[in-house]
Amino acid sequence: MMGDNLKVLYVDDEALLKMAFVETLKQQGFNARGALSGQEALDLIHEEIPDIIILDVMMKPMDGWETLMHIKEFEPSAQIPIIMQTGKSLTIKDVLRYGDLIDDYLIKPVRLPDLIRSIDGVGQRSNQISQEKTQALQKGADPLVVNEYGDLIKKVQVEERLIEILGRIYPIQKNGTIETDLEIPELHEFVHRYEKDKERYKELKTLIFSFSS
Numbered sequence: 160m161m162g163d164n165l166k167v168l169y170v171d172d173e174a175l176l177k178m179a180f181v182e183t184l185k186q187q188g189f190n191a192r193g194a195l196s197g198q199e200a201l202d203l204i205h206e207e208i209p210d211i212i213i214l215d216v217m218m219k220p221m222d223g224w225e226t227l228m229h230i231k232e233f234e235p236s237a238q239i240p241i242i243m244q245t246g247k248s249l250t251i252k253d254v255l256r257y258g259d260l261i262d263d264y265l266i267k268p269v270r271l272p273d274l275i276r277s278i279d280g281v282g283q284r285s286n287q288i289s290q291e292k293t294q295a296l297q298k299g300a301d302p303l304v305v306n307e308y309g310d311l312i313k314k315v316q317v318e319e320r321l322i323e324i325l326g327r328i329y330p331i332q333k334n335g336t337i338e339t340d341l342e343i344p345e346l347h348e349f350v351h352r353y354e355k356d357k358e359r360y361k362e363l364k365t366l367i368f369s370f371s372s
Contacts, residue, residue: 168191180271187271197222200214205233
């Protein structure tokens with residue numbers, strides 16, 4: 160089946176939405192559970208570590224960002240892929256603070272095909288990173304360099320996704336070009352980070368695979 164029994168934790172304080180997505184994910188072959196709050200999600204994570212978490216931003220009293228931080232601070236769950244979703248506009252400050260901690264970001268209303276595409280995309284990226292790291296190590300590349308390279312594959316892809324979403328609100332193109340003379344310091348900071356990460360990624364890719372060829 161489509162979900163291949165992947166353990167998914169769906170967190171949203173809208174009860175009907177949570178129930179609908181959990182049940183539908185189960186029908187698609189996922190081993191899905193739901194939580195109605197950040198605290199309930201943390202309790203479930205302590206009981207059993209999921210393979211992936213879908214986490215809503217707009218929750219009370221603990222919002223999705225605070226929940227995200229608690230998940231990352233708990234060592235057994237620190238590496239779990241997390242897809243954030245919300246009907247609220249994404250801010251540059253959120254991107255700067257939390258962008259490195261998430262794996263995708265969806266804007267509500269989220270359709271099931273979009274959610275499954277996001278889950279599949281996270282899994283495919285994980286497989287890509289694993290395969291490229293294995294190839295590099297087999298060819299004799301430095302393990303520290305290989306780990307940094309793997310981290311950068313994810314960072315650059317997530318940053319490109321966040322740029323795409325920011326482009327709905329801010330004057331920024333998909334390639335990271337800012338289309339305004341207005342001073343938006345946080346936007347420039349994020350684009351600078353993206354360009355730096357992308358350049359380092361290309362540098363390491365060339366280093367690893369030219370050395371090992």
